[in-house]
Amino acid sequence: MDSKKLALLCRDLAENKKAEDVVVLDVRKLSDVTDFFVIASATNEPQLRAIENELLDTLQKEHQIAPHATDGHGQSSWIVADFFDVIVHLMRPEVRERYDLEGLWSDAPRVPRPRRPRTTSLPIG
Numbered sequence: 001m002d003s004k005k006l007a008l009l010c011r012d013l014a015e016n017k018k019a020e021d022v023v024v025l026d027v028r029k030l031s032d033v034t035d036f037f038v039i040a041s042a043t044n045e046p047q048l049r050a051i052e053n054e055l056l057d058t059l060q061k062e063h064q065i066a067p068h069a070t071d072g073h074g075q076s077s078w079i080v081a082d083f084f085d086v087i088v089h090l091m092r093p094e095v096r097e098r099y100d101l102e103g104l105w106s107d108a109p110r111v112p113r114p115r116r117p118r119t120t121s122l123p124i125g
Contacts, residue, residue: 001063003085007036007111010088013058014040017051019090023102024111035085036111039101041093045077048090052079055088 001009007024014022019040028035042048052070059065065083072079077092078099089101 001065003035004111006065006083007038007086009059009063010038010055010083010086011040013055014038014051014088014090017047017054018042019047019051020093021096025102025105025108026111027105027108030105030108034082034087036087037101037105037108038086038088039096040088040090041096042090043093045092048076048079048092049073051090052081055081059083 004026011022011024019042022038022040025037025039026035027037040051042051052073056067056070067081067083069082070080072090077095079090081088081090089096091099
């Protein structure tokens with residue numbers, strides 16, 4: 001799976017567990033370390049762990065993808081999963097505000113959500 005697809009899948013999986021303010025940053029032109037950052041917030045530690053579990057379990061079971069490294073398990077307020085080309089940051093809002101990764105990487109474009117095609121309804125009758 002290419003890095004952009006993986007980043008978008010990570011965004012979707014985080015949102016499946018009600019992650020808030022999920023952002024995908026394209027850092028390919030700015031970093032030699034990774035291609036994309038996925039940054040998401042969770043309101044408490046149990047939600048952080050639920051998002052992490054959704055992400056890691058689904059990627060492993062359905063796509064045979066495991067992170068190279070993870071950090072921040074347990075009672076952490078910041079969990080990182082490193083998939084080489086995609087690095088996922090799951091944070092409590094206050095930690096996210098303090099470290100401001102979006103600000104540090106402000107030159108990186110955000111990957112927009114794909115537009116869904118409009119459906120037109122035909123009048124009945």
